[in-house]
Amino acid sequence: xxxxxxxxxxxxxxxxxxxxxxxxxxxxxxxxxxxxxxxxxxxxxxxxxxxxxxxxxxxxxxxxxxxxxxxxxxxxxxxxxxxxxxxxxxxxxxxxxxxxxxxxxxxxxxxx
Amino acid sequence: xxxxxxxxxxxxxxxxxxxxxxxxxxxxxxxxxxxxxxxxxxxxxxxxxxxxxxxxxxxxxxxxxxxxxxxxxxxxxxxxxxxxxxxxxxxxxxxxxxxxxxxxxxxxxxxxxxxx
Numbered sequence: 369x370x371x372x373x374x375x376x377x378x379x380x381x382x383x384x385x386x387x388x389x390x391x392x393x394x395x396x397x398x399x400x401x402x403x404x405x406x407x408x409x410x411x412x413x414x415x416x417x418x419x420x421x422x423x424x425x426x427x428x429x430x431x432x433x434x435x436x437x438x439x440x441x442x443x444x445x446x447x448x449x450x451x452x453x454x455x456x457x458x459x460x461x462x463x464x465x466x467x468x469x470x471x472x473x474x475x476x477x478x479x480x
Numbered sequence: 481x482x483x484x485x486x487x488x489x490x491x492x493x494x495x496x497x498x499x500x501x502x503x504x505x506x507x508x509x510x511x512x513x514x515x516x517x518x519x520x521x522x523x524x525x526x527x528x529x530x531x532x533x534x535x536x537x538x539x540x541x542x543x544x545x546x547x548x549x550x551x552x553x554x555x556x557x558x559x560x561x562x563x564x565x566x567x568x569x570x571x572x573x574x575x576x577x578x579x580x581x582x583x584x585x586x587x588x589x590x591x592x593x594x595x596x
Binding site for chain 1: 484511513515520521522523524525528530535536539571573582583584585586587588589590
């Protein structure tokens with residue numbers, strides 16, 4: 369399953385399928401990007417990050433892709449599991465600043 | 481090891497009252513951040529501490545909000561004369577050294593504040 373654009377905040381995916389969550393970030397000066405996962409009633413949990421001098425980074429079952437030309441970030445989750453159901457946020461940071469700016473989030477629901 | 485902890489987990493108060501929200505960062509982390517998250521939204525930055533000093537408080541919405549970190553570890557977010565619009569989840573995060581580029585921020589579970 370795949371979410372597209374900023375205005376489709378939900379994604380329903382079959383267990384075992386791959387998920388793609390998209391994020392259009394706002395500031396072309398941003399040089400650091402992070403994906404967080406937030407389960408109901410919990411704080412955001414770090415998943416993976418990427419610097420602006422990279423266009424791809426892989427973790428365990430997750431891959432982040434960065435396209436600076438169109439200011440687009442995506443998170444790919446391989447073999448989605450029920451425990452992946454959560455809200456996923458992308459966040460960006462500009463140089464010489466410390467605060468993160470978060471997107472609106474995408475709710476991922478995994479169907480058994 | 482232990483993550484970021486926040487107390488209380490839930491706080492219900494009446495309009496006009498004063499509240500304090502506490503954050504215990506990860507041991508050894510020098511940087512501490514407060515964010516506010518409204519329902520259905522991403523977290524929004526409030527204030528950042530490097531050690532004991534507030535290095536950036538540009539996100540505090542008005543002078544009813546204040547935060548301290550007197551010994552460079554635990555931080556308290558204080559809200560005076562609470563308003564219904566202050567209702568939100570208040571998140572605390574900490575990071576190791578707060579370098580300006582890639583220091584990972586780890587979040588606590590948040591305090592859900594409800595102002596009646």
